[in-house]
Amino acid sequence: MTQDRMSPKERIGAFLSGGTLDRFPCVPLILNHAARISGVKIGEHNRNGRIMGECHIAAYRRYGQDLITIFSDTAVVAEAMGTELHYPADDVPRVERPAVTDPNDRSRLVRPAAGDAGLGVYLEAIRTAVAAVGDEVAVTCCFAAPFTTAAGLRGTDQLARDLYRNRDLAHDLLKLSLEVCKDFSDAVVDAGGIPVIVDPVATGSVLGERQFREFALPYLQELHAHIARRGLPVVLHICGQTSRILDAMLEAGAALLSLDDISMSEARDRAADRVALMGNVRPAQTLLQGTPEDVLREVRELCAIGRECRRGFILGSGCEVPIESPVENVEAMLAGVREFGRLD
Amino acid sequence: MTPHTDDMLKRLAQAVVDMDEEGAVAAAHRVIEQGLDPYVAITEGLSRGMLEVGDLYDRGVYFVPEILICSDAMTSAIEVLKPHITTAPEHKPVTVILGVVEGDIHDIGKNIVKIMLEAAGFEVQDLGRDVPAEAFVAAARDAGSGIVGLSTLMSTTMKNMGKTIQALTEAGLREKFGVMIGGCPASAAFAKQIGADGYGQNAQQAIALAERLAARSTAEEPIPRPG
Numbered sequence: 001m002t003q004d005r006m007s008p009k010e011r012i013g014a015f016l017s018g019g020t021l022d023r024f025p026c027v028p029l030i031l032n033h034a035a036r037i038s039g040v041k042i043g044e045h046n047r048n049g050r051i052m053g054e055c056h057i058a059a060y061r062r063y064g065q066d067l068i069t070i071f072s073d074t075a076v077v078a079e080a081m082g083t084e085l086h087y088p089a090d091d092v093p094r095v096e097r098p099a100v101t102d103p104n105d106r107s108r109l110v111r112p113a114a115g116d117a118g119l120g121v122y123l124e125a126i127r128t129a130v131a132a133v134g135d136e137v138a139v140t141c142c143f144a145a146p147f148t149t150a151a152g153l154r155g156t157d158q159l160a161r162d163l164y165r166n167r168d169l170a171h172d173l174l175k176l177s178l179e180v181c182k183d184f185s186d187a188v189v190d191a192g193g194i195p196v197i198v199d200p201v202a203t204g205s206v207l208g209e210r211q212f213r214e215f216a217l218p219y220l221q222e223l224h225a226h227i228a229r230r231g232l233p234v235v236l237h238i239c240g241q242t243s244r245i246l247d248a249m250l251e252a253g254a255a256l257l258s259l260d261d262i263s264m265s266e267a268r269d270r271a272a273d274r275v276a277l278m279g280n281v282r283p284a285q286t287l288l289q290g291t292p293e294d295v296l297r298e299v300r301e302l303c304a305i306g307r308e309c310r311r312g313f314i315l316g317s318g319c320e321v322p323i324e325s326p327v328e329n330v331e332a333m334l335a336g337v338r339e340f341g342r343l344d
Numbered sequence: 345m346t347p348h349t350d351d352m353l354k355r356l357a358q359a360v361v362d363m364d365e366e367g368a369v370a371a372a373h374r375v376i377e378q379g380l381d382p383y384v385a386i387t388e389g390l391s392r393g394m395l396e397v398g399d400l401y402d403r404g405v406y407f408v409p410e411i412l413i414c415s416d417a418m419t420s421a422i423e424v425l426k427p428h429i430t431t432a433p434e435h436k437p438v439t440v441i442l443g444v445v446e447g448d449i450h451d452i453g454k455n456i457v458k459i460m461l462e463a464a465g466f467e468v469q470d471l472g473r474d475v476p477a478e479a480f481v482a483a484a485r486d487a488g489s490g491i492v493g494l495s496t497l498m499s500t501t502m503k504n505m506g507k508t509i510q511a512l513t514e515a516g517l518r519e520k521f522g523v524m525i526g527g528c529p530a531s532a533a534f535a536k537q538i539g540a541d542g543y544g545q546n547a548q549q550a551i552a553l554a555e556r557l558a559a560r561s562t563a564e565e566p567i568p569r570p571g
Contacts, residue, residue, distance in 0.1 A: 091500055094449045094474075156452060160409040161416070164363065205528075206452065208407040240528070244404065261528070284499045284529030322499035322529075
């Protein structure tokens with residue numbers, strides 16, 4: 001097997017500056033799966049920043065991926081603003097009670113301090129990982145954009161209805177969420193991390209293009225501009241079906257789009273001359289349920305398309321690496337990119 | 345059908361398509377005032393509107409927010425009409441027991457499928473979300489026969505689909521029910537693996553699958569459709 005000649009940090013640095021790479025970077029979205037590498041229960045991983053950081057250090061040492069990606073749940077920002085989450089002992093948290101179940105509740109929303117609740121867990125995880133391995137790999141922190149955060153504040157069903165019935169409330173929640181996201185992105189950067197913005201509820205599986213443009217896009221643009229002003233590349237991940245909203249996503253100001261349920265060749269045709277692309281080995285069908293051979297096959301196809309992506313390509317997973325994914329399957333992504341993704 | 349009734353049914357359907365809750369409710373009240381058949385108003389008026397909404401959704405004209413609001417219009421109108429229904433349906437509608445499996449609370453997909461199944465003439469028992477296997481079994485026992493629909497968005501909870509099917513089998517109920525699964529981590533291959541009868545990738549496929557399963561199990565009595 002061909003050996004890497006660059007450290008992950010060097011490779012990503014070259015990727016961002018347009019320098020020479022030895023191979024495509026490989027970033028499986030190892031999120032809660034990191035806990036499994038250390039045999040730590042998910043509930044503990046999600047609520048203890050030092051443990052979360054240590055799980056990511058161990059996962060990085062196991063896999064050698066090109067970015068560390070810290071994350072527990074999309075409702076963490078909403079939680080800091082007042083939404084109640086339930087944390088099972090060994091599974092991801094879920095929304096127990098949205099903060100703004102009644103529209104009048106919006107007056108009770110909190111603009112949190114940067115380290116409140118789950119946000120503080122993330123910051124400690126970033127600092128822990130950066131201290132241990134920050135010289136060889138960049139540490140990113142994934143958190144929800146304003147639209148997904150507003151869905152966590154209001155309940156997704158209700159927010160969907162608000163887009164018609166109570167647009168003022170929707171925009172109020174989005175504006176407040178934007179401020180909190182900006183604050184947190186600053187805290188991530190100050191802790192030595194790189195923000196990655198995820199907006200799963202704004203997916204084309206839920207919204208049409210017109211709704212994405214009105215309710216998701218302006219807030220993404222402003223958040224991305226805020227991050228860019230800190231001198232950082234902007235990474236946007238939206239899972240689900242994004243074909244319908246891809247044109248609008250291109251206007252969000254991200255340097256790198258991480259994609260899920262869209263063919264990478266379609267994304268290449270429509271977007272590769274404007275933005276770098278990342279993705280999209282299928283999480284459930286392939287990483288969880290497939291074999292290493294299935295993974296290699298997908299990686300091979302994706303790398304072939306990646307070579308035609310003018311602004312760069314990162315081999316990634318379509319969405320979160322499923323928690324119970326066999327280690328061999330994730331390892332196969334790295335092995336595959338070394339075999340099929342050479343650029344030197 | 346008189347032109348008058350026909351006009352009223354079109355009005356009910358259009359109110360649903362137009363996301364016009366007030367208009368749908370007003371039309372429902374007029375149905376009662378004019379002594380028209382409230383059951384027909386639902387199956388041939390409101391439901392037809394909802395089926396058109398489903399078509400608009402498939403074609404990418406309507407999206408999730410629209411479906412929810414159209415459905416609210418229909419539900420509000422049904423609430424006006426239901427107390428006045430005296431006609432029993434000609435055929436007993438097929439029961440579909442729907443739920444998001446244990447551990448998962450993402451229910452938008454399941455809610456859309458429920459809306460479209462009801463528009464298509466099924467009777468839906470919605471168990472909600474985070475539904476343990478035992479609850480599916482209890483509902484199945486009560487219903488006697490029909491279809492069970494399992495949904496999940498998370499890969500961590502997919503195993504609970506298999507667990508539910510196993511529980512149905514152990515309770516001696518599996519043969520009485522068609523079992524369909526949905527949700528993006530699942531697949532036709534996964535359906536086969538866990539012994540489900542099929543996988544629906546979207547609401548349209550779910551309805552088509554439900555109709556196939558219903559026709560299979562009730563060959564002498566096909567499910568009632570509006571019109």
